[in-house]
Amino acid sequence: MAIQKSQEKRERILQAAIQTFSENGYSNATIKQIAKEAGVSFGTVFTYFENKNDLFQAAVLEPLEEVKAVMLDVPEPSEQPIEQIKMLIKKHFQYFAEQTTYMRMIQYVIGQPERFQKQFLPLDQFTIELRDALRPLIVKAQEKGEIINLEPNDVSDTYLAFINGVSLTFTDTVKNSGRWDTFTQHAFLLFGPKQ
Amino acid sequence: MAIQKSQEKRERILQAAIQTFSENGYSNATIKQIAKEAGVSFGTVFTYFENKNDLFQAAVLEPLEEVKAVMLDVPEPSEQPIEQIKMLIKKHFQYFAEQTTYMRMIQYVIGQPERFQKQFLPLDQFTIELRDALRPLIVKAQEKGEIINLEPNDVSDTYLAFINGVSLTFTDTVKNSGRWDTFTQHAFLLFGPKQ
DNA sequence: TAATTATGATTGATTAATCAATCACTCATT
DNA sequence: AATGAGTGATTGATTAATCAATCATAATTA
Numbered sequence: 001m002a003i004q005k006s007q008e009k010r011e012r013i014l015q016a017a018i019q020t021f022s023e024n025g026y027s028n029a030t031i032k033q034i035a036k037e038a039g040v041s042f043g044t045v046f047t048y049f050e051n052k053n054d055l056f057q058a059a060v061l062e063p064l065e066e067v068k069a070v071m072l073d074v075p076e077p078s079e080q081p082i083e084q085i086k087m088l089i090k091k092h093f094q095y096f097a098e099q100t101t102y103m104r105m106i107q108y109v110i111g112q113p114e115r116f117q118k119q120f121l122p123l124d125q126f127t128i129e130l131r132d133a134l135r136p137l138i139v140k141a142q143e144k145g146e147i148i149n150l151e152p153n154d155v156s157d158t159y160l161a162f163i164n165g166v167s168l169t170f171t172d173t174v175k176n177s178g179r180w181d182t183f184t185q186h187a188f189l190l191f192g193p194k195q
Numbered sequence: 196m197a198i199q200k201s202q203e204k205r206e207r208i209l210q211a212a213i214q215t216f217s218e219n220g221y222s223n224a225t226i227k228q229i230a231k232e233a234g235v236s237f238g239t240v241f242t243y244f245e246n247k248n249d250l251f252q253a254a255v256l257e258p259l260e261e262v263k264a265v266m267l268d269v270p271e272p273s274e275q276p277i278e279q280i281k282m283l284i285k286k287h288f289q290y291f292a293e294q295t296t297y298m299r300m301i302q303y304v305i306g307q308p309e310r311f312q313k314q315f316l317p318l319d320q321f322t323i324e325l326r327d328a329l330r331p332l333i334v335k336a337q338e339k340g341e342i343i344n345l346e347p348n349d350v351s352d353t354y355l356a357f358i359n360g361v362s363l364t365f366t367d368t369v370k371n372s373g374r375w376d377t378f379t380q381h382a383f384l385l386f387g388p389k390q
Numbered sequence: 391t392a393a394t395t396a397t398g399a400t401t402g403a404t405t406a407a408t409c410a411a412t413c414a415c416t417c418a419t420t
Numbered sequence: 421a422a423t424g425a426g427t428g429a430t431t432g433a434t435t436a437a438t439c440a441a442t443c444a445t446a447a448t449t450a
Contacts, residue, residue: 027223108306115223
């Protein structure tokens with residue numbers, strides 16, 4: 001037997017791709033640059049990924065599973081749904097604050113849905129999944145009269161839009177670090193708390 | 196003297212550029228494509244813009260003046276600041292609903308601030324200007340006890356983030372047309388109304 | 391005619407993908 | 421344990437395609 005393809009090397013290339021695509025977009029990112037960042041030769045990239053487009057596809061979709069796991073991990077409604085919603089928002093924002101590079105790339109794809117249709121569709125599907133995940137908690141809080149009666153799908157959609165907007169608008173500069181707590185509090189307002 | 200370079204032709208090229216950059220990003224947009232869309236020859240593009248980067252610069256910055264005019268046109272606080280805020284939000288969202296193509300390109304630039312630094316800085320500056328424009332209205336509503344006492348800068352920033360997020364996340368599909376009214380209502384929640 | 395604008399072929403630079411040569415590792419054989 | 425043949429990963433030069441920018445020429449206008 002000869003040398004095996006190294007999973008660790010594949011992962012290095014993938015992370016380098018996420019970083020490079022995130023900073024430069026698809027067309028302006030070069031395989032040469034990704035290879036350099038990953039510490040492998042130009043040719044080796046093509047040992048692990050068939051072509052540039054496949055690498056991009058993997059860079060967008062593979063980390064999405066973890067994002068889904070975190071975002072869609074919503075607890076069963078308790079008798080304190082407000083507290084549950086607040087904790088959930090906190091968890092979401094904490095996670096996104098750690099994933100700014102990947103999020104950039106996601107926003108890049110969402111911004112060019114026709115061009116990146118193959119990558120966009122699974123991301124768009126996520127909108128529906130988040131609606132279904134959040135609905136019970138929102139309905140419970142509404143039934144208890146703790147938040148106003150907004151359409152749960154609208155709450156979910158605008159919450160997701162807010163997350164995207166915040167991480168698009170405020171993750172570029174260092175001066176925005178430390179504002180995540182504020183963003184968390186404002187995000188809660190989108191659920192329509194009574195005060 | 197022959198006729199002056201036609202201002203109308205320049206505008207056609209600029210609009211074609213906005214459309215093409217918005218759909219394809221900078222590197223994947225070609226002058227050939229922009230020329231075709233504008234109904235001029237390849238070479239003519241270079242009669243009106245020195246090079247591709249200048250065309251991009253113009254496509255991003257020239258329409259920004261109008262955007263600023265609309266967004267920063269905030270009335271003096273009256274004794275019904277809540278109503279003023281609601282009207283303002285409505286105006287903003289109505290405007291953005293008409294400018295989805297341009298907004299796409301703006302979000303593309305914001306997503307790659309290092310790469311497009313020259314275009315990004317004026318956009319970033321806009322964040323500050325919006326803060327200053329909104330502050331009096333927010334403070335007035337807070338003084339009247341009609342909204343909760345959030346930091347006005349945070350309200351302005353999260354509001355802008357929300358606009359960006361909504362127009363990023365929900366302007367791609369036809370199925371989202373007609374939701375602008377909903378988004379307007381949810382945007383108001385970010386100002387912290389008491390209910 | 392003279393001046394300006396329009397055109398698209400040409401040029402040179404860039405880059406994804408290919409590929410032949412090399413290298414590193416495994417394992418069968420002794 | 422030592423050897424070496426087989427396998428496939430690694431490398432970077434080469435190829436072929438794309439595209440921005442230039443430029444010689446044509447068309448247009450006053």
